[in-house]
Amino acid sequence: MKDGLVIVDKPGGMTSHDVVARLRRLAGTRRVGHAGTLDPMATGVLVIGVEKATRLLGHLALTRKEYEATIRLGQSTITDDAEGEVTASVSADGVTREAIDAGIVPLTGDIMQVPSKVSAIKVNGVRSYARVRGGEDFELPARPVTVSAFAVRDVRHVRHDGGDVVDVDVTVECSSGTYIRALARDLGAGLGVGGHLTALRRTRVGPYGADLARTLEQLTEAFAVLPIAEAAAAAFPRWDVDDRQARLLGNGVRLDAPPSLGAVPTAVFGPEGEFLALVEAREGQARILANLG
Incomplete structure (x- = not known):
């Protein structure tokens, strides 16, 4: 098996660890790792290292990330995405495109972001999501992140049980450590109607874009790696x-x-x-x- 990277188009419903396990079988080696975890709901670019290329993963400058996402305004969830139960519903019928554009402004640039509570961030040595499941009431400190672009692609008013909602398709370019579902939460909060993420696709990690990504089905039919020399030259x-x-x-x-x-x-x-x-x-x-x- 050659050393190199595999740029996977991760399907929804799988964890990043699930993808690594599949790649280990396809590559016939245990020396497989990943960089830049994606939530199970998310799809898109996941960088996988095979054999010697696993030693590159910790050094890759994967600080620039790009996403396409859908934000639902009018509903809040415990996880800030569609994986969690709805905790509040408010009609968003009166939310205009102009209000959405204005609400995005303070969420763009160098900002302080409070991560989603249902996350892997540790609080006193315990994962934040475990504290939420244990019923704890706590606050996570805000962290500096950079949202270099936050653009609206489409706005749709949707009739929905529990009140009218607005689905907003956006493109986000940001630094590593930025929570897109926290952007959805904060946009909805700023507009007074709540919000959460319903779809997320990562289209770029560092120098590796979706044009290089292959689905698990494609890799099953013909497994190949981006040679380690090419991967290093690009990164x-x-x-x-x-x-x-x-x-x-x-x-x-x-x-x-x-x-x-x-x-x-x-x-x-x-x-x-x-x-x-x-x-x-x-x-x-x-x-x-x-x-x-």
Whole structure:
């Protein structure tokens, strides 16, 4: 089995761990891991590492993420998405497109966001969702996140049991750690009608977009990986070295760092284009983060 990444188009109803388990069977190896967890309800881009590429996952700069989502205004849920029970319903019939656009403004840019309580965030060593299930009343602290784009694609007024709702299709570009369902909750709260997420599709993680993603059905028919060298070239700055430097690096020797090498993971390639290692500059030397040669 070749080392590399698999960009999976995750189906709804599966956890990220479920996808990893399926990929282990398809790849015939236990050395499979994932980066950037998706909730079971969500679909779309999930980055999977196979064999040596699992060593890249912790270094991948997957801070930029893009989503397509549907927000339902007029209903609040305990999970801030469609997975949880409805806790309040208010008619959203009077909510206008102009009001929605205005409500998005304070949720865009560098903001402080309170994560959804039903999440994996730990509070005093206990997962937040476990505290909710235990009936605890608590508050999570707000965290800084960046929502670089929050755009409305469509607005639909829908007749619904319990009151009229408004479904809003949006596109969101954001930093890692941003909860899209918290954006849905906060948009609804700002409009005075409540809101939750009914659909979520991730279309990009870092440099890997939906155009590279393959469904589990496609992978079952023809399993293939994005070669580790291509994956590294797409994700990291590049440093090409000569034969002597490649040999030294292979022996674990720290090379003198060129001026262009920064304190960020950099992919090192040998004279034949082979991917050798991930390094970063430290006190004038290239410190090896992962030796892949």
